[in-house]
Amino acid sequence: MEKIAFVGTAGTGKTTLIDHLRNDYADNERVVFVEEAARKFFNENKFDDDERRNEDIQSRILALILQLERAAHEQDPEIIFCDRSVLDAVVYVLSEGDTEGAEAMYTELEAWVNTYTKIYVLDPEDVPHETDEIRLEDAGIRQKVHEAYIRFLRSKDIQYEILSGTIEERITIVKSAVSKNDIIEV
Numbered sequence: 001m002e003k004i005a006f007v008g009t010a011g012t013g014k015t016t017l018i019d020h021l022r023n024d025y026a027d028n029e030r031v032v033f034v035e036e037a038a039r040k041f042f043n044e045n046k047f048d049d050d051e052r053r054n055e056d057i058q059s060r061i062l063a064l065i066l067q068l069e070r071a072a073h074e075q076d077p078e079i080i081f082c083d084r085s086v087l088d089a090v091v092y093v094l095s096e097g098d099t100e101g102a103e104a105m106y107t108e109l110e111a112w113v114n115t116y117t118k119i120y121v122l123d124p125e126d127v128p129h130e131t132d133e134i135r136l137e138d139a140g141i142r143q144k145v146h147e148a149y150i151r152f153l154r155s156k157d158i159q160y161e162i163l164s165g166t167i168e169e170r171i172t173i174v175k176s177a178v179s180k181n182d183i184i185e186v
Contacts, residue, residue, distance in 0.1 A: 001073075003115055004081050004120065004174070005082040005116045005119050007087055008124065009145035012123065017163075032080045034080060038088065041061045055105070062089040086112055090105045095141075095145045126164050126166070
């Protein structure tokens with residue numbers, strides 16, 4: 001099984017990419033998608049922007065991420081595409097300067113991180129910054145989280161690839177990687 005996570009700071013096109021892939025693979029039962037847990041959580045629970053990145057809130061989001069990903073694994077697919085990952089909660093806590101909290105969370109998740117066969121960090125430079133009723137981060141916080149992501153992945157020696165370009169270019173890169181591994185036909 002291949003499990004691909006699209007991660008990174010807010011508003012970088014993760015959900016847009018997932019939506020395009022979901023449409024492209026709509027008739028393929030061997031492909032499963034994991035929705036963005038943070039958006040689902042914040043749709044149901046309202047918090048101020050400054051509260052959203054603390055360890056307590058991120059731990060609650062993390063529990064939802066694990067629930068959604070475990071449900072995807074139970075379907076025994078050939079490929080799982082994840083809109084974010086367990087690492088997002090850790091990095092959001094880290095971006096607030098809580099290294100102890102982030103490290104404690106990561107220690108609990110380290111084995112689960114190994115379930116991802118590919119991690120794409122989406123490049124914020126290619127997508128204009130926008131906010132909505134859920135995505136409240138300003139451009140400064142957006143960049144701070146992106147930088148925290150890169151630092152964290154490097155510090156843990158977690159392999160990743162920066163995914164840049166237009167949505168069409170990103171889709172082509174992902175589909176090419178999937179077909180190269182003979183996982184599913186594109």
